[in-house]
Amino acid sequence: MRLTGSIHLIGGGVWGGLGLSPGPDCNVYLVECGDGSAVMIDTGSGLPGSVDAIAGHVEEAGFRPEDIRAILLTHMHGDHAGGALRFAEMTGAEVHASELTARVLATGDEETSSVALARTAGVFPSDFKLLPVAGMNSIAEGDRLEFGDASFDVYETPGHCAGHLSFLLSASGRRDMIAGDVVFWRGRVLMQATPDCDPAALAASLAKLAGLGQVDGLFSGHGAFVLSGANRHLDEAASHARQLRIPPGV
Ligand SMILES: [Zn+2]
Structure with a gap:
């Protein structure tokens, strides 16, 4: 499903997804990326039905698996990173993530990843x-990944979990925040009773994302996305968080 000139939604399941x-x-x-290639952001759970459905949506978007030149992971939770191996094998693409996510995925550490x-x-x-x-390739804040006409500025945004990254995509004349699970439509958040969920870190991450200047779209890890006016939602x-309150949950 095409969302903007460069972003397609190709998966999203039972946890607040659209049933793709x-x-x-x-x-x-x-x-x-404007040159016949594409970048995949997060991978879903990796369960067989999900992998098949997502691969089908890649084709519907006009791409073959081998056209995917990179896979970027926002964080290490199983609903985002569980499919990393399957899609890395299917596409041949390099997988990029934070140092912690790469270390956890290297061993399939199910404790640290919750x-x-x-x-x-x-x-x-x-x-x-x-x-x-x-x-996997380890990336960090300040890195800029450039693929064809698309560039991704990397921001470290812990709070929902440790090692979480968000990506500011510049492409098609737009600036779109791909936020993973750190912030959602209407400024909602997703805090969980997991050891690395950290309200103070979340507050700093939210302040960081609200201070990035004009942002058009907000594309989060679950639920609705915002096609224009994302700053209002980030603000x-x-x-x-500025008033030391945890924003409402999704
Ligand atoms: Zn998560």
Whole structure:
């Protein structure tokens, strides 16, 4: 489903998604690079039905798996990173993530990633596994990834979990924030009873994203997205945090 001149939605399952894939998948985005290639943002859960559905939406968007030249992960949770191995194998693309996410994925660490907790809580099926991914590229704040006409400025945005990244995409004359699970439509947030969920870190992340100048779209890891006027939504979240309040939950 095309959302802007360069962004497609290609996955999103039972957790606040739009039903584009059947599993416990985050919103999965595909970004056109203007040269026939594309970048995938997050991968969904990696469960077989989800992988097939997402791969089908890549084709509907006009791309072959091998056209995907990079996979960017916002964070290490299983609904975002669970499909990293499957899509890395399918596309041959390099997987980029924070140093912590890369380290956790390298061993499939289900404790640090909270996959074990989420499985117990019923977020994932009992046989769900975080599949290890070797050879990921570690990226950090200040990095700019350029692919064709699309560039991604990397911001470290912990709070929802440790090692979380957000990407400011410049493409098609727009500036779009791809925010993972740090902030959502109407300034909502997603705080969970996990060891690395950190309200103070979240407040700093929200202030950072609200201070990036004009942003057109807000494309988060679950639920609705914002096509224009994203600053209003980012400011709403940051204004709660400035008053030491946790913004309302999604
Ligand atoms: Zn998450």
